[in-house]
Amino acid sequence: MTHPVIDIAQLSEMLANSTKIAIVDCRFDPMAPDAGRQAHLAGHIPGAHYAHLELDLSAADKSAGGRHPIPTEGEFTALLQRFGVDADTLLVTYDAGDLAAASRLWWMARYFGHDKVAVLDGGIAAWVAADQQVEPGAVAAGNGTFAANIDPALCVDFQAVCYGEYRPVLIDSRDPPRYSGEVEPIDLHAGHIPGAINMPWRESLGETGLLRDAEAQLARWQPLFADKPAPILYCGSGVTACVNLLALELAGLSGARLYPGSWSDWCQRGGVVATGNA
The missing domain is CATH 3.40.250.10 (Rhodanese-like domain)
Structure with missing residues (x-):
């Protein structure tokens, strides 16, 4: 590769x-x-x-x-x-x-x-x-x-995200105000998928605007892989989450999958909405 x-x-x-x-x-x-x-x-x-x-x-x-x-x-x-x-x-x-x-x-x-x-x-x-x-x-x-x-191993659908306690860690890659439900400029509802952890995609980039190096990416992401299945990532519509997937690849952490429809698909399908920072 x-x-x-x-x-x-x-x-x-x-x-x-x-x-x-x-x-x-x-x-x-x-x-x-x-x-x-x-x-x-x-x-x-x-x-x-x-x-x-x-x-x-x-x-x-x-x-x-x-x-x-x-x-x-x-x-x-x-x-x-x-x-x-x-x-x-x-x-x-x-x-x-x-x-x-x-x-x-x-x-x-x-x-x-x-x-x-x-x-x-x-x-x-x-x-x-x-x-x-x-x-x-x-x-x-x-x-x-x-x-x-x-390669179907790279993505999941709505049903896979609904697995509840059997679901891998779910990562919301959007900016914190959208994750918490303070603002929602685009999609039907404000908030996040219940149980998701917020890891904003912009934090994959350093102050220079370039990607953080592999060591920094590994330090950021490795705790989410410890003794756990690789996470599922989403964002608003399957775009910015790909920056986090790129960061994971740079860190040498494989297996993470994308929920391509992301928050916009979740809202369209009537998925449960959580707000706040947890």
Whole structure:
């Protein structure tokens, strides 16, 4: 399996050496859904394709599965083929720098059977800060041969989250005010799934905006793995929880699973709501 994170120097060297690589710009602003695409057209890492969170990294049918249901096998196969991905292509994902949308594509690639995938630490913000080249305009579609092959061990559904006392530790990756139920700007109800522990996704990043190193990630997460099954992670709609899943992979802690529909799916299905900090 490919190391889950790549830095600016490594990506720059790969581009210089013409490594077989597909780069995908995942910038997305939920308050301005077309802003990411416009930013991509204004300037992106050379050769990078663009993936829109709602149009490309979510299923076309949004009638179930939360706000950002995962694509079908056919949809994801077509997407990676459009990005020119073959079985031996290194897929590199990036976004504006918070790693949320980039980690979403990283997780989905692995879920659909492509392990040669890495997230660019710091995103395009770090790329530009390092005085690396960007180019404007759209990038021509590729003609890859990727074929999806789902790994069901990477995710769980609503029923699995309802296992009660037999359920593994459940991690809510949202910001604390949403977890506690103080605010809910998007979904039907404020609060969290009963029994969930709050581990905010932003804490996977350090003060510099880059991911904390493997040692720091291990210190943060290892207590949740001690003599327990690997946890289930969720967030609002299966996006920011992927940053925590990336952090776990960086720490060398395997087995954690994503509840893709997350809080939005839980609310749609009428799941019990807890509030407060426990």
